[in-house]
Amino acid sequence: MMETWIDILTAPDTAFLRRALWAGLLAAPAFGVTGSYVVARRLSGMAGSIAHCILGGIGLALFLQAREIAPWFTPAVGSLVSALAAALILGVVSLRSREREDTVIGALWALGMSAGLLFIAHTPGYIDPMRYLFGDILMVSPNQLRGIAALDGIILLPAVLLYPRFLAVCFDEEFARVRGLKVEGYYLLLLALAALTIVQLVQVVGIVMVIALLTVPAATAGFFVTRLWQMMLGATLYCGAAVVAGLLLAYRLNWPAGPAIILTAGTVYLALLAVRSLTGNQK
Numbered sequence: 001m002m003e004t005w006i007d008i009l010t011a012p013d014t015a016f017l018r019r020a021l022w023a024g025l026l027a028a029p030a031f032g033v034t035g036s037y038v039v040a041r042r043l044s045g046m047a048g049s050i051a052h053c054i055l056g057g058i059g060l061a062l063f064l065q066a067r068e069i070a071p072w073f074t075p076a077v078g079s080l081v082s083a084l085a086a087a088l089i090l091g092v093v094s095l096r097s098r099e100r101e102d103t104v105i106g107a108l109w110a111l112g113m114s115a116g117l118l119f120i121a122h123t124p125g126y127i128d129p130m131r132y133l134f135g136d137i138l139m140v141s142p143n144q145l146r147g148i149a150a151l152d153g154i155i156l157l158p159a160v161l162l163y164p165r166f167l168a169v170c171f172d173e174e175f176a177r178v179r180g181l182k183v184e185g186y187y188l189l190l191l192a193l194a195a196l197t198i199v200q201l202v203q204v205v206g207i208v209m210v211i212a213l214l215t216v217p218a219a220t221a222g223f224f225v226t227r228l229w230q231m232m233l234g235a236t237l238y239c240g241a242a243v244v245a246g247l248l249l250a251y252r253l254n255w256p257a258g259p260a261i262i263l264t265a266g267t268v269y270l271a272l273l274a275v276r277s278l279t280g281n282q283k
Helices: 005-010 015-040 044-066 075-096 101-121 130-134 142-161 163-171 173-178 183-205 210-221 228-253 257-279
Strands: none
Touching: 005 015, 005 228, 015 044, 015 142, 015 163, 015 183, 015 210, 015 228, 044 075, 044 101, 044 130, 044 183, 044 210, 075 101, 075 183, 142 163, 142 183, 163 173, 163 183, 163 228, 173 183, 183 210, 183 257, 210 228, 210 257, 228 257
16 A cells, blocks of 8 residues: 555655655745746746856855865855856846847856856866756755745745735836836846845755746736736645745656756646637636
């Protein structure tokens, strides 16, 4: 008789699986809320560029630590610094520069990845970049769980308190300007929140798959709702469900956990998209 999911989670030798589940569930609210803003404001390309720039910060941190130049500059610090720097650059370029936005996104995307791989290549010892590119939620430590919970508070507090202002910036910038809102400032803050969420998400599924889990739950929730707050709630619940189902699949079939989570979330989204297209339902 097959074990139930509860039996698996409560087994003495599956503490790693319980931590992975907590990591995904703790991260789900930040992903659902920020991901909804990203989808509504069409920032997926920028979010992808920010995610790949993180490898540059991680590579620099590993290099500085290995050379004993800056032992305090950990990969977590490098991720945070590089993500926020990328968000600021993209935001300023988007608001001030005449350069094509997609060109800058692509350039920063490639630059971050290349810099990270070069730093890793010149770091003494063997470092597997796959660990950072694809993540390993099963290796989440108790300290990382506390870090995810802390980032949740930092991300969700402004995202919820400033909801009316972000709503205006996402859907009607001209109205927001007329009402006296500093659209540029809120836009940059929104990018910063996306950067923090991406840093959090990289610990769960890695750099390559970060955009899927940031955007797919929000896009899936968008099939059923008409308001942004409803999308946030639906995306949070769906993200949590995808984590639970993906981890169960990974455990049962001996799959890598991160790809299993993304496959679960993406398959449902594509199925709903196909049904919507075939039925002509364009809600």
